[in-house]
Amino acid sequence: MEKNIIIAGVGGQGILSIAAVIDWAALDAGLHIRQAEVHGMSQRGGAVQSHLRISDRELFADLISLGTADLILSVEPLESLRYLPWLAPEGHVVTSIDPFVNVEGYPPVERIIKALNSAVQPVLVPAEKLAREAGGARASNMVMLGAAAPFTGIEPERLEAGIEALFGSKGPEIVEINIRAFRKGLTLSNANQTTS
Numbered sequence: 001m002e003k004n005i006i007i008a009g010v011g012g013q014g015i016l017s018i019a020a021v022i023d024w025a026a027l028d029a030g031l032h033i034r035q036a037e038v039h040g041m042s043q044r045g046g047a048v049q050s051h052l053r054i055s056d057r058e059l060f061a062d063l064i065s066l067g068t069a070d071l072i073l074s075v076e077p078l079e080s081l082r083y084l085p086w087l088a089p090e091g092h093v094v095t096s097i098d099p100f101v102n103v104e105g106y107p108p109v110e111r112i113i114k115a116l117n118s119a120v121q122p123v124l125v126p127a128e129k130l131a132r133e134a135g136g137a138r139a140s141n142m143v144m145l146g147a148a149a150p151f152t153g154i155e156p157e158r159l160e161a162g163i164e165a166l167f168g169s170k171g172p173e174i175v176e177i178n179i180r181a182f183r184k185g186l187t188l189s190n191a192n193q194t195t196s
Helices: 015-028 077-082 107-118 128-135 138-150 156-170 172-195
Strands: 002-011 032-039 047-055 070-074 087-096 123-125
Touching: 002 015, 002 077, 015 047, 015 138, 015 156, 047 077, 047 123, 070 077, 070 138, 077 087, 077 107, 087 138, 123 138, 123 172, 128 138, 128 172, 138 156, 138 172, 156 172
Parallel strands: 002 070, 070 087, 087 123
Antiparallel strands: 002 047, 032 047
């Protein structure tokens, strides 16, 4: 088993928290991981990405080559377009449809979605809405992790345990909100796979 995952978005959206949960779950499953983070601006709103490689055998490279990503998990729709050249032919794109408008001339979300749909069959996630339904808008990154879970090669239960490990120090209510958010994303993704 080998999975190459690019997690993309902008600063302040919880990309590194998503990576930390996946890392914890992969290590708990006895898998090997390599991770490389490339940060844009060091402030909220700068482009952030994380290359995450998971395998049942030893890995030597941190970065994912063009055309070899099994999954692009983007918490910002425009950022998902940026990483399409890294996507493998059979790869998956899971993206939030909630824009973070941080540049002048940001295109309408409808145009971004149209461009994505012409290139791939993405899983489109109303992450902010689902996070609010789960009890906290800040949990939208866990909604995104849930929507991407079927493509990670890691069991959802193990990812939930990773959420508990990451957020446990913040108290049971925060853990529960994040797990509910994760499950909402997972339900949406599973429904999307059934209908496609």
